[in-house]
Amino acid sequence: MSNAVPTDYASARERVDALRRRLQHHAQQYHVLDAPEIPDAEYDRLYDELQALEQAHPEWVTADSPTQRVIGAVLDGLKPVRHAVAMLSIQAERDTSEASARRFDARVRKALAAAAASTPTAVSESTSASQSTSAAAAAAAAAPELASASASASPSAADAPLLAYSAELKFDGLAINLRYQHGRLVQAATRGDGETGEDVTHTISTIGDIPQRLRGAAASAAAVIEVRGEVFMRRDHFEQLNEQQRSKGGKTFVNPRNAAAGVVRQLDARIAAERPLSFFAYGLGDVQGWDPPPTHSGLLTALAAMGVPVNDERAVVLGADGLVAYHARIAARRDALPFDIDGVVYKLDSRALQLQLGFKSREPRWALAHKYPAQEQMTALNGIDIQLGRTGKLTPVAKLHPVFVGGTTVSNATLHNVFELRRKGVRVGDTVIVRRAGDVIPEVVGRVPGERPAYVPNFRMPAQCPVCGSAVLREKGGIDHRCTGGLFCATQRKQALLHFAGRRAMDIEGLGDKLVDQLVDSGLIRTLPELYTLGVAKLSALARMADKSAANLLTGLERSKQTTLGRFLYALGIRHVGETTAKDLARHFGSIDRLMDASADRLLAVRDVGPVVAQSIRAFFDQPHNREVMEQLRAAGITWPESDGSADKTDAAPRPLFGKIFVLTGTLPLLTRDEAKDLIEAAGGKVAGSVSKRTSYVVAGEEAGSKLDKARELGLPVLDEDGLRALLDAG
Ligand SMILES: [Zn+2]
Known part of the structure; x- marks a missing residue:
């Protein structure tokens, strides 16, 4: 994919122009339209190539080159906001090896030494001192407790005490400036081009994570505190959103960042409110009437105390070894994190030292974004296979030219369904974008616009199952094809x-x-x-x-063999009959024979059973071979306690939690999550995955996370395990 750098002058000049045009086009797609056509990694490659050519030929650099300015424009319909303090970006290091961290530490030490030598007001240290000693002395002056820690941490480097850095995750989202006046949120704005962003107060106000009021007297007293951070979409929320879009045949989003940007820059706050976003703070903008702590890590702790979400994976580390270890530790955790990160960020912890170092061409000298391997890459689509799932669903799977993405080599990726495949316009022979993040199956998220062979037939689903040859059918109005075998x-x-x-x-x-x-x-x-x-x-x-x-x-x-009717029904794997529905059916009918003979109308009388589920249950028991299976399993000795009564009687059993929605978070002292769920459901309640205004109770145990914060914000009742038991016993 990479282009060789041209050596002769004329073609190099042409290449520079071509690169600028392409980068400007892609930047517009990314920053303004939230509709990128190529992966970030490919954009970065083009950018690096342009930068290399401009370094070789400084006479060609122009003020409007993509290398010279932050690109971003205000979307029609949003109000421009002039930032009181410019929102700059941090220098990014795309070399993912530890050498990058070591080079950064060396650069900072050197620059601190230079600053100390040239500034009479800087820490007094004899000019004969070594560079590293004077830098360390400066660190000691700014943060004495850390400098003394460093001295004992590394006895072998006694002549070069280590610098303290604040290390954080680099969230893959959208930078936002939150302006608080006397503790109250008055405005939220995007970065835009760094000088002017967009007013997105209406959508940001729908984010539960972001406090409308800062806690504490200091925040209330401050005329202005601008909190800067990243708005992002968690991976599970992103998957849910795309799943919803897919099930109604709508447009899916390429990645969580893209989805988050689309939601934040949405003109209609109601749409934004339906799509959950999260936020973590990482710094400050304009501040008036508040004296922030002297270190960056202290600042983050202070913000957290004000009620602003700050990520817990942050750490204060010492010297280059500390940076390297942090980068490696987070790399190992990356897939397990509930959100995407594209790297980690190192910041000199002392704010006094940050001031000494200042900026170089709009990027702070005291900070570095150290990247991880990209989660999206381009590659060739060599073919499309069909994969068959447990429920008989046929999924088109892309056979790819192997590509390194998200830290692993990928040669297969899902295309989800034939409708999505067609909507994305993907065909064999295309260059496509592959995404792999977390535990999610790698997927093809789109095709890169470009040339393709003159004629490639549209992909068609086979009429017969590739495994057993049975007919393949699609439910009326459905999007999935299934084997009927x-x-x-x-x-x-x-x-x-x-x-x-x-x-x-x-x-x-x-x-x-x-x-x-x-x-x-x-x-x-x-x-x-x-x-x-x-x-x-x-x-x-x-x-x-x-x-x-x-x-x-x-x-x-x-x-x-000793089981319950609910478990047995769930075990049969009837399409659309999940665990909860199986339990509801068991409770309603009490016996398998009554269920097998129930008409669709009688099935519809069961809670949460709609026409699709009823039809699926009927279709299952209408198959003679399935009834046979039922008989044989019972003949094998599988039994469960049958309830004699009619549906009405079973439904009249005490259900003290009927209609109540619970959310479980953290670890309870005695009950496992499954056990708590069973108890709640047995009492007629429901267990949901996320907290909303409709949640009745949040049951919180040890290490409860953001769900608990959200519950408190919404003023929902929060129970511990004893509280839950009391509620259950009340029936
Ligand atoms: Zn089959």
Whole structure:
């Protein structure tokens, strides 16, 4: 993908012009329209190439070159805001190796020494002192407690005490300036071009994380405190949003940052309110009437005390080794974080030293953004395969020219469904953008505009299942294609078995991925009931099956026979029948026979069962082979306590939490999260994943996170485990 730097003068000149045009186009797509066409990594490559050419030919540098200014313009409909203090960017280091951190530390030391030598008011240190000593002395003057810590931290470098840095995550979102006057939020603005941003107070005010009022007397007394930070969308919220968009055939967002930017710059605050955003502060803008702490880390702590969200992964580290260790530690945590980061940021912790160093061409000398491998890359789409899921869903999968993305090499990525694939206009032979972040399956998020072969046929879903040859159907109005083979289809059989054996279903201990593969591939198991006909003889026929694991499986199977109707129904893997619906059905009908014979109308009488679910349940029990499976499983000895009563009687059972919505957060002293969920549901309540105005109670344990903060903000009742039990007992 990279272009060789031209060597002759004329073609280099042409290349500079071409690069500027392309970068300006892509910057417009990214910053103004929130619709990037190429991955950031590709933009960075073009930018670096332009910068290298301009360094070789300084006479070509113009004021409007993308290397010379922050790009960003005000979107039509939003009001421009002139920043009281310019919002500058931090120098980014795209070399992800530890050498970058070491070079930065060396640069800072050198610059501090130069500043100390040239400024008479700087810390008095004899001019004969070494550079590093005077820099360290300056650090000692600004932050004595840290300098003494550093001396003991590294005895081997006694002549070069270490500088203290504040190290933080680099959130992949949108920079925002929050202006508080006497503690009250009066304005929120985007960065824009650094001098002028956009007024987005209307959308920012919908973000629960951002306080409308700062806590504490100091904040109330201050005429102005501008808090700067990043607005971003958590990965799970992003996945939910895209899933919603996909299910209604709407446009999906390329990445969380893009989605967050789109929401913040949304003219309609109501749309913004439906799309959850988060915020972390990382600095200050204009300040009047408040004396901030002398260190950057102290400032972040002070902001947190005022009620502003500040990320907990921040740390104060010493010297280059400290920076390197922090970069490595966060890299290992990156996928586990609930949001995207594209690097870490180092800032000289002492604000006095920051002032001494100042700025170089609009970037602070005392800060560095040290990147991680990009989570989006370009690559060639070589083909499209079909992958079959447990429920029989057919997913188009991109076969890619292998590409290093998000820290790993990817050669397959999901294209989700045929409609999304067509809407994105992706075809074999295209250059596409691949994203891989966190535990999410890599996906193709779009195609890079460009040339393509004259004729490539549109992708079509096959009419037959690639695994079993059964007919492929699409539900009326649905977007997914499915194999109708059911247990007849080997892929669905394996996954149906795994689902059946799952912890929240029949809970068969000893039946995992590998064993299921063996059982199905060897032909031992073709239907669910055959599981219960396994004996030592059959199992010992399997290669590598130890006697002990055979015995374990047989015990597990025997134990699983005593179950509940709810678990059993869930285990069957009926489409649209999740755990909660299965429990509701069990409670409503009380017996499997009544359920199997229930008309669609009677099914609709069950709480939360709509036409689609009712149709799916009917379709399942209308298949003669599924009824047969039911009989065989019961014949194998699977039992559960049946309730005799009619639906009305079972529904009349005490349900003290009926209609109440709970959110669980943190670790409870005795109950696991699953147990708490079961208790709440058994009492008629619901458990939701996120806090909103509709939440009835938040149950919080140890290390409760932002959900608890949000609950407090909304003034919701917060319970501990005892409180929950009291509520349950009240019925
Ligand atoms: Zn099939």
